[in-house]
Amino acid sequence: MKNKILYIFIFLSSISFAQSSISELLKKFNTESVPYISVHELAMPKTEAILLDSRELTEFETSHIQNAIHVGYDDFKIETVTNQITDKSTTIVVYCSLGIRSEDIAEQLEKAGYTKVFNLFGGIFEWKNNDFKIYNDKGETNDVHAFSKEWSQWLLKGNKIYD
Known part of the structure; x- marks a missing residue:
């Protein structure tokens, strides 16, 4: 009985840790200067936004969110x-693998005068x-570039792809 309780405790602890882990990771690396949008909110039909993928081209080509525009990170140019996007009040959502690189790109967009950046x-x-769902140039895919x-x-979830 003690072993069952111990296993249940470990299991529940790992679930709790997993749920807050991404939050903790983002708090460690981000300043939270740009507001977040959740994947559920973005997926809602009423959410209209232009999606910018701030990962490198290899990552984007492996898969991306449908209709996303690749802008990159290492060679990002605000002119892109x-x-x-000439209307600076357009809603823009920037993403990367986890939300760390995308914050840097989103900050540059805000500095350029964009007012609805997430x-x-x-x-x-x-x-x-x-x-x-995620896509590549052939259609829907289950592959995701795992970065490292x-x-x-x-x-x-999905197939982890590495270079």
Whole structure:
């Protein structure tokens, strides 16, 4: 009986830890200067936004959220956005693997005068973990670029792809 209680306690503790882990990770790396939007809120039919993928091209080509525009991270140029999105009151959601790189890009958008910029909480990993569809140039896919072995622990669903 003691063993059962111990296993139940460990199991429940791991669930609790897993639910708050992405929050804790983002608090560690982000300043939260850009408001988050949840994957569920973004997936709602009434949410109209332009999606910007701030991952590298290899990650984007592996899979992305439907209709996302690739803007990259290492070679990001604000002109890529300002040339395509001229209305600075347009709702823009920036995402990456988890929401760390996307905060940096979202901050640059705000500095450029965009007023409705959001960071996708948990990024494409959280999107896939919640069973939302992802795509590549051939259509729907189950592959997700996992960025690195370390960061891939946050991707719980889909096929983890590495370079």
